[in-house]
Amino acid sequence: MAKIGKLVLLGTGLIGGSFALALKRAGMVDQVVGVGRDPRNLERALELGVIDAASHDAAAAAAGADLILLATPVGQMGALMQTIAPRLAPHCIVTDGGSTKQDVVALFHRHLPGHLKACVPGHPIAGSDLSGAAAARYGLFEGRRVVLTPLQESAPEAIAQLTALWQACGAEVFHMDAAEHDSIFAAVSHVPHLVAFAYMNALLDRPNIDACLEFAATGFRDFSRIAGSHPAMWRDIALANREAVVADLRGNISRMQELVALIEAGDTGQLTEYIERASQARVAWDARRKEP
């Protein structure tokens, strides 16, 4: 597979930075240019060797690029696509690391209509509550999954090359339809985050919040970890995947109302069944997974 000459990161944070580091270690890239709005973050990325050059000008950086990774919150991607459109070399693969895919597919169609052959939307499943270039690390994608949701128009060679690059980062690559992707990730990623935000807000409503936080232990720690995630990123995800997310949140609310009713009725048998169904499924998942 052809080595990448110039990789441009539009957004130089955890995902973009770790992608660059992994490709560098695999010897798959010559030069990495990091674009971003926060000069201190770019400086840090240069110091850490995540990028070789920094720029605040996406259009200038895009000129001569062989691969561009949009690794900002999804809400910024449309404007970035517009900015880079006139400067793209015809062969330059454009991909992204967004957590929602139907909206990014629509952005590619709207803003890069003449470049669709080389556009391949993607989603590396390596979330973290950390962000910024300082969080980037070698091996973030080792053993992780990357889902690509190619466009109808994506050229097989572009899909194959991007697949090979993610594999060089140590990832297992899957291809699926963008709608299927968004339905799955609403259920196992977006809604857990939103439920965790709602839980924290309900907790903060309590008059004895300080005592509560004082005695919060490991159950709280793990359950609420994702509530510390990046607000703008998760706001964008919630809005971008609105339909699937709202349907799933409604399902959760209705299951919680059922639980309240069982507890209030003191229905020991039904309550046991309710908890056992959840517990058995979670234990079985844990036994099955081969996750890092």
Place this chain on the structure above:
Amino acid sequence: MAKIGKLVLLGTGLIGGSFALALKRAGMVDQVVGVGRDPRNLERALELGVIDAASHDAAAAAAGADLILLATPVGQMGALMQTIAPRLAPHCIVTDGGSTKQDVVALFHRHLPGHLKACVPGHPIAGSDLSGAAAARYGLFEGRRVVLTPLQESAPEAIAQLTALWQACGAEVFHMDAAEHDSIFAAVSHVPHLVAFAYMNALLDRPNIDACLEFAATGFRDFSRIAGSHPAMWRDIALANREAVVADLRGNISRMQELVALIEAGDTGQLTEYIERASQARVAWDARRKEP
């Protein structure tokens, strides 16, 4: 402080077993008798050196005991108190490891009215999704917190001795009112478990559940870990702390309904504020904690 001659565990699982191991290592106990209903679990506890003798007869075991720890689900504690009542030596301290305290306080009053001086309810904050004697380990309570909720009737010497024993296990010991305890732990422990059970049940309702579980990653792993917890134990907790738990679940439902409304309205500003409030509080908690 006086060494314990005979410690009886009513329930020989994670909490009871780890308490016994820690006291043995601290040289604070001569003999540990484990009582339980599952012969294989007791055999395992003997093999592992968690207990020195096993019994299925709580009354016989209680005779001559200096300290009795009720470490079963709270739902079994009343019957056990009745069983041991006639056999208790006057000096024998009776405590428990239950996650709810107002109900256990009521059980002590109902079933051991002649022994209240030596009764001291407690809650070691060292939950786990693991259970059984095989999960017991030295150091489980190292750096953890133990909350004691003494009765009006508890003798200061009994409180002091039990406090010292938990400290010998490496725990930090707090004393508080049972109602305050139950309010705090509804918020930071019971409700997270119940929300996680509800989430798993909502997830299992989906037609594409297999694909969902296939792509579930670290966010799901941590958020749902406590959904794998012991069903009978958590059913008992939910029912025992019914009032606080239902009020908190209602608060969560209402915060989730608010979130659905913000997403449906596409209210970017309010949605950002909503997530930021949660995220900032969670990040601040993480920065502050000194938890193992």
